[in-house]
Amino acid sequence: MLPYLFGTLVLILTCTPLANSKYSEPCVADRLTVYRVVMNTYWSKKDFPKHYPMFRPSAQFSKLIGRSHDESFLLFELNRTASEGVRIFAETGASDVLDQLSQGEGGIYDEFIAPSVLHGVGSTHAEFFVDGNHSRVSLISRIVPSPDWFVGISSYDLCSNGRWVDSVMIEVDPLDAGSDNGLTFTSPNWPTDPRVPVRRLTPRHPNHQASSFFYPDRETLPPIATFQFHKVKEYALSEVFHHPESEILNNDVTDPESRPRETNLKSASASSSLSNGAKKEESNSIIDYVPFPENRKSSSSSSTSSRDKKRKLKKFRPPKDCQVTEWSSWTPCSKVCGLGEMTRSRGILTHARRGGNVCPPLKQAKWCGSARSCSSRNYFNWANRW
Known part of the structure; x- marks a missing residue:
């Protein structure tokens, strides 16, 4: 199975691999694989000194919401307007709208959640299922406090070149949901109208000195979070049950219709008729020829005729x-x-x-x-x- 182009593009746009992935077993539909995701956060005052929130609330991350799914599901995408569920979650942390599509709907295979990270630097983790038909994972966590900023991954394919990734670490940047014009972590609610697509926050975007992520002397921001995926185990499922x-x-000998039928000579006239030339019965089934039994009670001419190896037709019923x-x-x-x-x-x-x-x-x-x-x-x- 080749990597999905969409998932590859999202990976390039939103995150940078820190290490080469290792690959293990083939991705097959009837084998369920369990993965553990670990979100590590690095939002410290040392790396992000500008406007660093110290209290009410202090720097932290919301619960981590994730879905494993197929290619038909989309949580978010860079340069595309965020869904209503993502908008609400990025602004408030409420996940009610996101929860409306759950397991078995809209291409979703498993839904999972990890606890909040109550400090800027910390970690949280969760486990989830994937299979060969649902090999992608998407997840999102809100940056708290913030106008509408979050970290996350969209449609990362854990099946690469037809095999499951054993382990991989992905570094992510802060993202802007495009629904609030606030520039600082503690900005008041200031809705963006009309809303703009999801964008990556960089040292120069938004290009405004008031922005909490504005560091014009830097080329890139330090990592604010990473996601590590580890394959835990696999389950094989057989779809064939004994019955x-x-x-x-294969040969049902108990079926009376499948047994050869015995044929008896009913009269001398029948024997005489057959002796003059047996007529082949017309039939669409396969025809077998069997020896005709000798009739000892008939006249000498009939006996002579019957001793000739005449054959009688028999029907052979086809397989069913x-x-x-x-x-x-x-x-x-x-x-x-x-x-x-x-x-x-x-x-x-x-x-x-x-x-x-x-x-x-x-x-x-x-x-x-x-x-x-x-x-x-x-x-x-x-x-x-x-």
């Missing part, structure tokens, strides 16, 4: 393949947190006969649930928005 059909022999019903709907996930399973099944309409194709698998399963821990009581506690 009684597998025990049925197994036929099954349509698939049922998928069952609900067996778990709402941790590794779960969804299943569906189908029934047999007609069994295989006389060497026909046996029935295909009658049951399938796929992964579901979330990599989050079931013991995390505050996983859905959105009240703590910072």
